[in-house]
Amino acid sequence: MPLSDDPDKRARQLANLRPGAGAWQPGAAPNLKHGLRTRNPPVEEVEPHLAAVLADLEPLVPDPLKDEAGDVLPWARESVWTLGVLKLGVVRCLRFLAQHGEQDERGRLRPENEQLGQATLRYRRALAEEAMTLRSRLQAGLDLARTRAIDPSTALSLAAQESDPEARRRLLERAGVLDDDDAA
Helix, strand or coil: CCCCCCCHHHHHHHHCCCCCCCCCCCCCCCCCCCCCCCCCHHHHHHHHHHHHHHHHHHCCHHHEEECCCCCECHHHHHHHHHHHHHHHHHHHHHHHHHHCCCCCCCEECHHHHHHHHHHHHHHHHHHHHHCCHHHHHHHHHHHHHHHHCCCCCCHHHHHCCCCCCCHHHHHHHHEEEEEEEHHH
């Protein structure tokens, strides 16, 4: 196509012929996918990170789910492992955004920001299901206390049938019927 005779059009045509005009900036990789979307992450990359994430989660596991040595019981390990996988997705997405920024080269928010929110929400819901958030742990403790508590009328009827005075005293204390003055 020949250059235009119009000076304004000719200037725009010549500007387009300069090297790099209209091209992506250096380092731009619009098809680069972060770790959250990767379909085949390398095994050697996932395993050490997953082990570190599991080590971070171990202290959050409630004591009833641990044995005498402090290790998670085998039947509860799968739940902790699942939480580790979910947390790993959040960590990988955070790393990508830390490395590449929240905006792309054209100033638009990256879709990974939304995916980070979704991954974080999935992880938080899973933590709540396993009673590992503050609110869910308090709720589980209240539920446990309610199931252990005996209402006063039941305690009085059981105490009336109990022949052992020590067992009768424990029943009444557990129901909150027996005061310290009455125990003496």
